[in-house]
Amino acid sequence: MFTQAAKNTQKGLQIIIVGCGKVGATLIEQLSREGHDITIIDKNAEKVQTLSSLYDVMGVVGNGASYGVQMEADIENTDLIIAVTDSDELNLLCCTVAKRVGDCAAIARVRTPDYSKETGYLRDKLGLALIINPELEASNEMARILYMPTALEVNSFAHGQAELIKFRVPEGNKLAGTPISKLGTNVTNDILICAVERSGEVYIPSGDFQIEAGDIVSFAASRMVAKSFLENIGFKTNQVKNTMIIGGGNSSYYLANLLLSMGISVKIIESDRARCEQLSILLPKAIIINGDGTDEELLREEGIQYVESFVPLTGIDEENIMLTLHARQISNAKIITKINRMAFRNVINHLDLDSVIYPRYITSEAIIAYVRAKKNSMGSNIETLYHMFDHRVEAIEFRVYESSGVTGIPLKDLSLKKDLLIAFINRNGAIIIPSGHDSIQLGDTVMIVTTHTGFSDIQDILQ
Amino acid sequence: MNSSIIRYILGNVLRIEALLLLLPCLTAVLYREDTGIWYLAVAALCLLLGQLMVYKKPDDSVFYLKEGCVTTALSWIFLSFFGALPFCLSGEIPSFTDALFETVSGFTTTGASILDNVEALSHTALFWRSFTHWIGGMGVLVFLLAVIPLSGGSNINLMRAESPGPSVGKLVPKIRHTARILYLIYFAMTLLEICLLLAGKMPVFDALTTALGTAGTGGFGIKADSIAGYSAYLQWVITVFMILFGVNFNAYYFILFHNFQKAFSMEEVRYYLGIILAAVLFVFFQIISMYGSALEALRHAAFQVASIITTTGFSTVDFDLWPQAAKTVLVLLMFIGSCAGSTGGGIKVSRIVILVKTLGKELTSYIHPRSIKKIKFEGKAVEHETVRSINVYFITYMILFSASVLAVSMEEKDLTTNFTAVAATFNNIGPGLELVGPSRNFGLLTPFSKYVLMFDMLAGRLELFPLLILFHPSVWKDLYTQKKISRKFEKSKK
The missing domain is CATH 3.40.50.720 (NAD(P)-binding Rossmann-like Domain)
Known part of the structure; x- marks a missing residue:
């Protein structure tokens, strides 16, 4: 017990979370689970009390932007401060003060449209690591879905070149009732079925997996191919008018x-x-x-x-x-x-x-992706992270910076973990849907879909 | 946009038109004229088309203001089109454009004619012409509401689109009963006028058509000299009835239920009568020297003023020969028009009163910039929204008016003719000045001008917006795409 805690302190980051609202609580839950040392700050003593008894975190009551309070939360030894209070200005002030006092990275949530056009400028000038606008992120995702209305969810990866698309298989669809390997190359050529949800269970399908009507299927593909694939299996994918x-x-x-x-x-x-x-x-x-x-x-x-x-x-x-x-x-x-x-x-x-x-998930996902990447500032890097099927599946995009046990070896020869798929490899902007003969190269971005959680390095895919 | 209910109501409108066309057929039988056969044929055609259109019940009987407006505008276009067919088919008005002009003029209660010699027409055609006034006066959709049970409470939108005036309310909780009461009052007053005209020894046919023309504030005469040939008594009767039909019908409803105080305290009616009185006196002193006796001058002054302000358009003299000041007063009266909720046209007295009060308020705000002043009308504060919509109405009216004058001016006629031709049609009056004066007609205009004026008549009768909405692109787009979508949805449900 003691040794495990000691190991966690060694491994985790020192994080201060200011504001214990909806997003704050989600972040506390997620980040404490991943083993970081978290201090929470909120003006509301009751909230701080509740959350610090619910999770293994330290609580400080007070105004997060005040120097005194930040010192009390040990800002000088903190790696990261995340400001997610209701007020944009307070969040920005929190981060600015924290940057001056303790030399830490800072993430602020800013959501008023007044600032939405200037987030890039604000981030650079204030030296922030990230400015998150949950409403804008949520709207982006909604717009992507409306662009492809058959999809339940559309997540974009690799700066919009590839997409992870989720849809429900209707009765009598081509896909239903045949094992994936028998679907024929003309159907599944340039796409990869990453995960299937059936009556509450999530599967990472292998070749003999059989899709049935009512399943919710996620697949990865480039934007152009995604549309033609959906049309191939009998969906209309015209964007709404x-x-x-x-x-x-x-x-x-x-x-x-x-x-x-x-x-x-x-x-x-x-x-x-x-x-x-x-x-x-x-x-x-x-x-x-x-x-x-x-x-x-x-x-x-x-x-x-x-x-x-x-x-x-x-x-x-x-x-x-x-x-x-x-x-x-x-x-x-x-x-x-x-x-x-x-x-x-x-x-x-x-x-x-x-x-x-769920806008609050979108915010916390973006922040957690950043935290994971920061934690592993050496070696491979997380570019983006998405949770699918209520956090039971993660889609993680890694950048491969250095050669390791996974690079240069054909995928079929790698001993990969179970319930894990390499969805695509982005090599200099070209999207490769990998077969067993492909291999991961230096400089690639690789997307992994898995039911395991807490991956932070490309090497984690090995058994 | 609920296209099925629009189709259903249009079908019913055609069925009603078929029914209405039977009346001229009856006339034809009485006067043994063979033109009646064409009326019967068109009636059969309307019935057939109408039955086809109502064959399938609408899937959804709910409709909103936009459907109400579109339905109303289309109904009037349909009515006019089929109403014009008998004139054209029987050969009495050979040109279709002319026949359409005559019918639109009839239904919109304008009374502008293209006929050189009215007296040459058959009794059947004369009756149909005058009868269109009567139908158009109170409105065919109000008639429809009175006779055909339409479920749903949204029918007020139909009445709102068709009835004149800035605010249309109900008299009794049920729209159907409101429509019935209105038609009942209308019918009773028409009957009363016929009796009084008959008492003045007017021939039965003349009494009937004149009464129909007066009731609808239409103005089609069956004589070349309009009302000039009748006795002084008859002219006075017509004068009084023209004024009565220009009054807000709510007043009669109040009288009917012995609420005299409410009826006589209606601000709009008092302004209306005041304007008439002032105009009559002004014109009377202008023309007193032109006629033998003061009484005769008064009679002519009163008749013409009443005829113009109620937008009827009958005449007892050629007022084109009157002094400039008197003519100008008449032209100005054209714009004022009658009361809201009457059968007349024009901008309406209530709108004018509110506009003038707004002007007063604006002046006050220059003197006391921070003053707050609510405009009151009929004893109640007028909502800002109402004032705004009246202002917009006025501006739209002016724009359409100017555009029409410009369009008609392509004909190279003089300004007075162009101006008064548009004023007389847009306000649903009938005769203008100069080349379209009371002793002349609209027959000399080019077909293009006739279509412009037909548009003006319909726009004037329907109070601009229900007709203009047809030109909004989203209306047609909605009609087309939404039908497709709902069909698809039905299919997917099955």
Whole structure:
């Protein structure tokens, strides 16, 4: 017991998390599990109390931007400070102070649209490691899904050159009922099926795995191939032409902005008149409707039954879920549901909601990817990290900086761990879907899909 | 956009038109005219098309303001098209453009004619012409609401799109009953006028057509000299009834239920009567020297003023020969029009009153920049939204008006003709000045101008926006794509 703790301290980073809100709590949970030494700071004593008794972390009550409080949290020996309070300015101030006092890396969450265009500038000038905008990230993901409406989830890797796409296999589909190896090269040529979820269980499929109707399948492919693959197996993948968004918050603004630039027409229903007027100035091309988005009559009048996609983005999860269920009943629209809180996940999973987005996970994923990469600043590096199937599967993109036991050897000769797949290799921008004869080379980026957690180096794939 | 309900209502409109076309057939039987056969044929055609269109019940009977507007605009276009067919087929008005002009003019209660010699027409055609006024006056969709049970509470959107005035309300909780009460009042008043005209020894056919024309504030006469040939008594009766039909029908509803105080305290009606009185007096002093007796001058002044302000368009004299000031007053009256909720056209007295009050408010705000002042009308504060929509209405009206004058001016006629031709059609009056004056007609215009004026008549009758919405690209796009989407959805459900 004692030795294990000592080992963890040796291995983990010293991290301060300022703000114990939704994202803060997720980060604490994740990072403490990965064995880092965490100190949490929040003004609310009760929150600090609860979280520090729930996880093995130290708590400091006070204003995270204050020098005194930071000193109390031992800022001088800290490797990383993550500021995720409600206030953007406080987050930025926290990081700036921390950078001056203790020479640590800093991550700030900044989400007001006022700063969204200047994040790059702010990051460079303030010397921050990362500025995270959860709403913007979530909107990016939603826009990607609307670009390919058959998908439940679309994650982009390698700077958008490859995608990891998740979809549900409908009744009577080509894929159902045949082992993957028998599907024929014309179907699965340039794609790789990475993971399959069936009634709550996640499988990393081997060649004799048989896909059945109702399975949720994830596959990796380059963007162009992904579309033709989906068309091959009988899906329509035309991007949607119009979208109805309920709620006019920041995410709606970001999403609408992205969609309009993709040539998708946008209709936003928002109940606050002043906000509507603001939105109509910000988004001159969108149709802004002032009204209660949960009013069935209003939705009908605005033609909910005819929209091609529907995105409820109200602040209340229950409302979003109700709206999704309502829309599913009366239309064929592609629907994306945003869930802010995490309670009752099982219920949500059973509701068959189409695509679901959890903004707080998107934030914590980005931060955790950074933390892991930082922890392994030598050797291989994590470029991106995605959690799939409720954190049961991780898709990790490693950069190979130095030769090791995995480089230069054909994949079939590597003794890889079970439940692990090498989804693709990005060699100088070309996406290779690897077969047994390919090998990992120096300078490649490699994407690994696995049910193991906590990978931080490419060598971890070996048994 | 719910296209199935639009189709269903249009089908019903055609069925009603088939029914209405039977009345001229009856006339034809009475006067033993063989042109009646064409009316019967068109009635059969309308019935057939109508039945086909209502054959399939709409999947969804809910409709909103946009559907209401589109349905109304399309109904009126359909009505006019099929209403014009008998004129054309029977050869009485050989050119289709002319026949359409005459019918649009009839349904929109304009009364602008392209006919050189009205008296040459058969009784059947004359009756149909006047009858279109009567239908168009109260509105065919209001009639539809009164007779055909449409489920759903959204039918007010149909009435809102068709009835004149800035705000359309219900008299009683049920829209169907409201529509019935309106038609009942309308019918009773028409009947009363016919009786009074008959009492003045007017021939039955003349009394009928004149009453129909007055009730709808239309103005098609069956004589070349309009009303000039009738006795002074008859002219006074018509004058009074024209004014009565220009009053907001809500007033009659209040009178019907003995709520006299409410009826007589209606601000709009008082302004309306005030304007008439002032205009009559002004014109009377202008023209007193032109006629033998003061009484005769008063009669002509009152008749013409009433005819123009209610947008009827009958005439007892050629007012084109009157002094400039008197003519100008008449032209200005064209723009004011009658009360909201009446059968007349024009900008409407209530809009003018609110616009003038807005002007007063604006002036006050120059003197006391921080002053707060709510405009009141009919004893109630007017919502900012109403004021705004009236302002927009006025601007749209001006833009359309100017564009039409420009379009008509391509004909190389004089400005007065162009200006008053548009004013007389846009406001649903009928005769203008100069070449389109009361003793002349619109027949000399080119087909292009006629179509422009037809558009103006429809736009004026439907109060601009229901017709203009047809030109919004998303309406047609929605109609096309949404139908496809809902069909696909039905299929996927099965």
